[in-house]
């Protein structure tokens with residue numbers, strides 16, 4: 001039976017629920033891992049050293065597989081993720097299989113990535129624990145090609161044909177999802193290719209979101225112009241009579257965006273302060289809720305305040321926690337206190353589950369490690385929760 005909103009109990013400090021799927025040994029491992037990555041200098045030295053060791057064939061695969069890979073990735077293949085998917089499912093949390101191999105920018109690699117994402121769509125058809133599919137546009141086409149289009153430069157004949165192939169890949173995934181009735185997220189990337197990605201996403205939404213929400217674009221609220229884009233896209237969707245799909249994130253490329261803007265002498269697209277990003281993020285959440293009959297939203301965030309805001313607003317507005325237009329989402333291995341407590345309270349929750357061969361997902365893992373240094377701030381949160389749970393289980397905190 002659906003929980004009544006007045007009966008919903010949500011407590012993000014409940015570490016028992018957060019770490020229910022972790023044995024004492026796993027918890028201990030997570031503790032050491034987050035302690036290690038909290039050292040900025042260790043990550044700085046470790047990243048090139050690990051790359052070097054892998055490149056010259058030193059047998060460190062096993063170490064990586066049992067530590068950082070196990071924390072942040074589901075497995076080496078779709079089938080290899082079955083255990084991790086079931087574990088999340090047991091905690092009422094669904095999975096988004098995220099093929100995280102970052103290869104060279106060749107047509108063969110783009111085709112291979114597209115084929116792999118289509119396999120995730122096939123897999124989702126038979127597994128109700130998969131709530132969304134996802135792709136990153138630069139996995140399907142060359143970054144510089146998107147950049148050239150974004151800068152409104154004229155493409156050569158060969159480039160036009162190249163873009164036609166990118167379009168076909170994007171369309172084949174969105175159509176397969178539409179045919180299967182599975183939702184698909186389009187990740188957002190750097191600002192100087194994002195207009196092109198937005199145009200693509202809007203076109204796909206217009207085509208495939210007429211009857212319900214299938215395609216979701218991503219809005220990075222660390223940009224000062226994205227709350228306005230969300231509103232403009234919604235107004236357009238209304239005039240063209242399609243549902244808007246909106247994944248809300250703060251944004252992952254802040255430093256690079258600011259550096260490029262300073263270097264090239266244009267106004268940074270990033271908000272002046274963290275607080276400004278937070279305000280727009282929370283405004284975007286409320287805007288989506290105001291129009292929830294016509295917008296499918298996903299709050300992709302590890303921010304406790306934003307999750308609390310969304311959950312409370314749903315409760316106050318009498319929106320069912322199981323409303324199919326609202327999902328919370330986090331990354332595998334991070335903020336389990338949010339995911340599992342939201343899941344336990346009956347909300348729709350999904351985790352991005354990166355997968356792929358160890359060596360090929362290393363760039364993804366290094367980014368996670370860097371984000372989790374003490375400078376990034378996330379580790380403080382992860383570590384203090386693990387310490388609290390260890391104390392609750394009466395394990396010693398050395």
Ligand SMILES: Cc1cc2nc3c(=O)[nH]c(=O)nc-3n(C[C@H](O)[C@H](O)[C@H](O)COP(=O)(O)OP(=O)(O)OC[C@H]3O[C@@H](n4cnc5c(N)ncnc54)[C@H](O)[C@@H]3O)c2cc1C
Pocket residue numbers: 186187188189218220222249250251252253254270271272273274275277299300301302303329330331352
């Ligand atoms: C499910 C999911 C999907 C995601 N998909 C994407 C995606 O498609 N594209 C993408 O770019 N990112 C994506 N991200 C990453 C996301 O954008 C954030 O980098 C990350 O989640 C951290 O933000 P937060 O909301 O979780 O929490 P917080 O820790 O509260 O916020 C940190 C974020 O705030 C912003 N910020 C920090 N300091 C400042 C400052 N001084 N001024 C202005 N802003 C500041 C930055 O965006 C920073 O990442 C995704 C994250 C999740 C969980």
